[in-house]
Amino acid sequence: MKPARLFADYGMVFVLALLCALFSALTFSDQSPTGEAAATQVAKLLRQELSSPARVLIATRDQPDDVAYASALQRLLSGSGSGAQSVSVVRGEPKDAREALQQLAAKGERLDAIACTQATGAWLVFSNLQTDFPSLGGPRIVTPRSYRWPNFLKSENLLNITNQIAVIAIVAIGVSMVIITGGIDLSVGSLLALSSVLTARLIRDYAGGVSASPTAMILSSLAGIVLCGAIGAFSGVMITRFGIPPFIVTLAMMLVGSGLAYILAKGQSIYQIPESFVWLGRGADFLSIPNAVLLMAFLYGLAHLLMSRMKLGRHLYAVGGNSEAARLSGVPVRRVLLFAYVASASLAGLGGVIMASQLKSGSPTYGGMYELYVIAAVVVGGTSLAGGEGRMFGTLAGAFTIAVIQNGMNLTNVESYTQKVVLGLVILGAVLVDKTRTNR
Amino acid sequence: MIGAPPLLEMRGIVKSFPGVKALRGVDLALHAGEVLALLGENGAGKSTLMRILGGAQRADAGTLLIDGCETPFNTPQDSQAAGVAVIYQEFNLVPGLTAVENIFLGRETTRAGLIDKRSERERARKLFERLGADIDLDTPCRRLSTAQQQLVEIAKALAFDARILVMDEPSAALTAHEVGRLFEIIRDLRSQKISIIYISHRLDEVFEITDRVTVLRDGLNVGDRPTASITRAEMIQLMVGRKLTREFPQRTTIPGPTRLEVSGLRHGRAVCDVSFSVGRGEILALTGLVGAGRTETMRLLFGADPREAGEIRLDGRLLSIGSPSDAIAAGIGFLTEDRKTQGLVLAHSVLENFALPNLQRLSHQGFVRERSARDEFSRYVKQLQIAIPSEEQRAGNLSGGNQQKVVLAKWLARHCELLIFDEPTRGIDVGAKFEIYLLMNELVAAGKSIIMISSELPEVLGMADRILVMHEGRITGEIADPRSATQEQIMRLAIA
Numbered sequence: 001m002k003p004a005r006l007f008a009d010y011g012m013v014f015v016l017a018l019l020c021a022l023f024s025a026l027t028f029s030d031q032s033p034t035g036e037a038a039a040t041q042v043a044k045l046l047r048q049e050l051s052s053p054a055r056v057l058i059a060t061r062d063q064p065d066d067v068a069y070a071s072a073l074q075r076l077l078s079g080s081g082s083g084a085q086s087v088s089v090v091r092g093e094p095k096d097a098r099e100a101l102q103q104l105a106a107k108g109e110r111l112d113a114i115a116c117t118q119a120t121g122a123w124l125v126f127s128n129l130q131t132d133f134p135s136l137g138g139p140r141i142v143t144p145r146s147y148r149w150p151n152f153l154k155s156e157n158l159l160n161i162t163n164q165i166a167v168i169a170i171v172a173i174g175v176s177m178v179i180i181t182g183g184i185d186l187s188v189g190s191l192l193a194l195s196s197v198l199t200a201r202l203i204r205d206y207a208g209g210v211s212a213s214p215t216a217m218i219l220s221s222l223a224g225i226v227l228c229g230a231i232g233a234f235s236g237v238m239i240t241r242f243g244i245p246p247f248i249v250t251l252a253m254m255l256v257g258s259g260l261a262y263i264l265a266k267g268q269s270i271y272q273i274p275e276s277f278v279w280l281g282r283g284a285d286f287l288s289i290p291n292a293v294l295l296m297a298f299l300y301g302l303a304h305l306l307m308s309r310m311k312l313g314r315h316l317y318a319v320g321g322n323s324e325a326a327r328l329s330g331v332p333v334r335r336v337l338l339f340a341y342v343a344s345a346s347l348a349g350l351g352g353v354i355m356a357s358q359l360k361s362g363s364p365t366y367g368g369m370y371e372l373y374v375i376a377a378v379v380v381g382g383t384s385l386a387g388g389e390g391r392m393f394g395t396l397a398g399a400f401t402i403a404v405i406q407n408g409m410n411l412t413n414v415e416s417y418t419q420k421v422v423l424g425l426v427i428l429g430a431v432l433v434d435k436t437r438t439n440r
Numbered sequence: 441m442i443g444a445p446p447l448l449e450m451r452g453i454v455k456s457f458p459g460v461k462a463l464r465g466v467d468l469a470l471h472a473g474e475v476l477a478l479l480g481e482n483g484a485g486k487s488t489l490m491r492i493l494g495g496a497q498r499a500d501a502g503t504l505l506i507d508g509c510e511t512p513f514n515t516p517q518d519s520q521a522a523g524v525a526v527i528y529q530e531f532n533l534v535p536g537l538t539a540v541e542n543i544f545l546g547r548e549t550t551r552a553g554l555i556d557k558r559s560e561r562e563r564a565r566k567l568f569e570r571l572g573a574d575i576d577l578d579t580p581c582r583r584l585s586t587a588q589q590q591l592v593e594i595a596k597a598l599a600f601d602a603r604i605l606v607m608d609e610p611s612a613a614l615t616a617h618e619v620g621r622l623f624e625i626i627r628d629l630r631s632q633k634i635s636i637i638y639i640s641h642r643l644d645e646v647f648e649i650t651d652r653v654t655v656l657r658d659g660l661n662v663g664d665r666p667t668a669s670i671t672r673a674e675m676i677q678l679m680v681g682r683k684l685t686r687e688f689p690q691r692t693t694i695p696g697p698t699r700l701e702v703s704g705l706r707h708g709r710a711v712c713d714v715s716f717s718v719g720r721g722e723i724l725a726l727t728g729l730v731g732a733g734r735t736e737t738m739r740l741l742f743g744a745d746p747r748e749a750g751e752i753r754l755d756g757r758l759l760s761i762g763s764p765s766d767a768i769a770a771g772i773g774f775l776t777e778d779r780k781t782q783g784l785v786l787a788h789s790v791l792e793n794f795a796l797p798n799l800q801r802l803s804h805q806g807f808v809r810e811r812s813a814r815d816e817f818s819r820y821v822k823q824l825q826i827a828i829p830s831e832e833q834r835a836g837n838l839s840g841g842n843q844q845k846v847v848l849a850k851w852l853a854r855h856c857e858l859l860i861f862d863e864p865t866r867g868i869d870v871g872a873k874f875e876i877y878l879l880m881n882e883l884v885a886a887g888k889s890i891i892m893i894s895s896e897l898p899e900v901l902g903m904a905d906r907i908l909v910m911h912e913g914r915i916t917g918e919i920a921d922p923r924s925a926t927q928e929q930i931m932r933l934a935i936a
Contacts, residue, residue, distance in 0.1 A: 305554075309554045309555050309557075310550075310553060310554060310555060311548045311550055311555060314537070314541060314545070314548060314555065315545075315546075317534070317536060317537060317541075318534045318537060318541075318545050318546075320536075321534035321535055321536040321537060322532065322533070322534045322535060324532065325531075325532035325533060325534050325545075326534060326545065326546070327496075327516060328494065328495075328496055328516045328526075328528075328532050329516065329532070329542075329545040329546035329547075329596075330515075330516050330517045330520055330545075330546030330547065331545060331546045388534065388535065388536040389536045
């Protein structure tokens with residue numbers, strides 16, 4: 001493939017990589033290890049630098065990260081072959097540390113090292129040990145070493161991005177199909193809310209609320225998706241049988257869906273849902289990748305296969321490219337269009353279920369403006385609103401581009417109003433680039 | 441052939457569109473392994489008949505028989521199943537799909553639910569080999585040349601073993617060399633017992649490639665002869681055939697000195713080096729077949745398309761026309777062929793339509809002077825005898841004749857000296873036509889000049905002071921005295 005063609009097809013991926021590099025450079029900063037990682041590092045240092053057996057005091061604050069650090073370090077040091085003879089732990093404020101040191105001094109014990117975190121290592125109480133507590137024998141202060149690494153590229157942050165974009169990316173699959181046929185779907189945000197509300201309500205009212213069984217939860221979720229699919233089918237029939245423009249039909253369905261969601265939820269959030277319902281949205285069973293992200297990856301694989309290798313996919317492109325030619329070639333144009341709208345609505349329904357799971361509640365306010373973010377993702381991904389062209393992985397790259405820009409701006413402390421301005425301009429820029437490419 | 445039923449028989453095909461009876465009971469027969477020429481003037485019903493054969497449109501009445509058996513042709517699928525492939529004039533390829541994807545569109549080969557790309561490519565490669573076509577299988581069709589796209593269409597037909605191939609003006613957009621190649625392919629297909637219906641306006645081609653000729657006129661089959669036993673003149677006579685049925689108003693004025701002079705107008709292949717002039721009080725008719733470049737020439741004159749070369753002079757003064765507003769400022773008005781999409785804002789009132797190009801004059805400090813617009817419009821309503829219940833009437837609800845008059849009023853209010861009428865009476869009933877003709881005569885009597893584009897030969901002969909005939913972007917002839925000219929004469933120049 002020629003470089004120009006390569007850039008044309010995967011230009012968005014290139015831009016995405018560039019954005020990632022930019023935000024990596026901008027968020028390059030000191031990282032101090034915490035918890036387990038810090039404990040492993042300090043244990044290694046202590047073993048290298050001290051003659052065994054050594055006596056060690058671990059001084060930390062009373063915080064979850066510090067507690068994890070202390071207990072891990074204690075375990076590592078007192079394990080067999082570690083060389084440490086006695087290990088004591090003090091947790092809390094500087095005055096707690098002073099008390100502990102005074103007690104040790106009073107008992108006449110000696111101390112070889114004090115293992116600290118970055119924060120406790122700077123406490124004043126440890127700054128003049130030679131003069132304050134001469135009897136301890138001048139213990140060394142050991143802290144975990146800091147290193148430099150971009151905040152953006154930390155694995156938690158990257159997982160955070162994927163988890164945040166999963167819903168939009170999944171909904172964008174269906175909307176891509178619709179846009180490839182030359183149509184548009186504005187109803188997905190409302191359908192997402194409707195699905196979340198119906199699912200939550202079925203669980204609360206008919207499946208036993210917080211004690212609902214997994215089967216009942218699955219059936220409730222399916223009901224949410226099927227309802228959305230049915231609304232999609234209705235839109236599809238309006239468009240194919242009665243020739244009403246997709247913009248109008250789905251605009252109407254956007255209002256209908258949102259209204260139904262408010263009616264079903266009586267205007268409130270529904271949160272009487274079992275704790276286990278969050279499995280889909282927050283769980284991470286495989287390689288600590290969130291389940292929602294795995295589902296997204298699976299759906300994109302499937303959609304790519306459909307669009308590139310299956311009859312239906314080719315027909316979607318053909319209908320969007322020249323619907324009369326498709327009809328004259330024997331393509332069942334109406335059925336193909338119907339499929340696109342049902343798929344789009346059903347995936348919006350699935351998005352609603354995932355969102356309900358992530359937030360452990362259903363609410364009619366979910367998915368506000370999502371239709372626009374989704375369309376932005378599709379368009380940024382290189383799909384033409386005129387129809388007939390576009391790639392699934394382009395849409396995925398588009399969704400990620402939007403997420404990365406938002407995340408990167410959060411990390412670099414750009415406030416949310418400016419974020420909107422930048423995002424708007426980026427969308428425009430992406431389409432402009434695409435336009436100059438197709439005009440060639 | 442005698443004894444065996446023809447491969448295809450169309451019997452009594454009728455098709456009406458709102459206001460027009462396109463086909464009035466057409467019979468047509470096609471035998472195995474023959475190339476049939478389907479001839480006729482613009483609007484004779486050839487394309488409609490072929491759309492019915494392709495299943496793109498349903499006939500109102502009539503039957504189609506394949507090998508003597510009645511066969512449904514209600515959908516494109518029916519037509520394909522009967523072994524018919526139609527290559528329409530505007531190609532029906534999906535621009536974003538590749539040649540292979542287009543060839544198998546709607547008939548994809550699948551294996552375990554997935555498209556078997558390898559076998560499709562293999563078959564496409566063999567088809568292209570058989571056609572001697574050198575086409576990259578992976579290039580999107582929008583990047584292929586017209587000739588290549590045509591080959592993809594032919595390959596598409598062969599891919600499902602079509603026995604009948606319809607080609608609607610296949611040579612119109614091809615170079616001479618490409619046409620030669622096309623004929624080789626047609627002969628090759630004929631030797632493989634594939635029957636071909638060939639629609640063309642180029643009689644030379646008809647003599648070269650076809651075995652039999654069927655002529656349509658006004659939605660009827662008016663002649664059916666072996667190509668070998670018909671002359672060129674007979675063909676033209678069959679196509680034109682009808683007698684002058686319409687009357688044209690008498691005109692006594694004589695054209696004055698030259699006002700507009702156009703020389704060396706050029707734009708791509710549509711308009712090649714066109715020069716002409718129009719005199720004061722003259723009606724110049726520009727005729728030829730659809731696609732001959734008549735409208736394109738006028739669009740260049742009007743500044744609607746950029747011209748590559750050419751000079752335009754009005755009253756000896758060189759005009760620099762770069763946009764329609766330049767042309768309008770110079771006093772040129774263009775009454776487009778398609779009033780519905782280019783001439784009028786259908787959803788607006790007739791008054792608003794009238795005021796639109798005249799707003800500059802009719803407004804004061806940014807506000808439209810409603811009163812003077814109304815007054816001025818009512819003058820034209822009277823002068824042109826526009827039949828409207830009120831000035832608030834939506835333009836879309838008017839008859840064709842009245843729409844044409846509103847458009848005319850628009851231009852007259854701009855004090856245009858040269859008016860271009862593109863197919864002025866298309867879609868207008870006979871009575872209203874006469875009124876439009878009268879108006880044109882009044883305009884030239886008042887010293888204005890008119891260029892009239894028309895495909896209706898009686899109209900051209902009856903109205904014009906002088907006739908220019910175009911063919912493939914060039915002026916192929918001038919008839920200085922229309923009163924003594926014949927339709928056959930024009931047709932010969934138009935077919936060239």
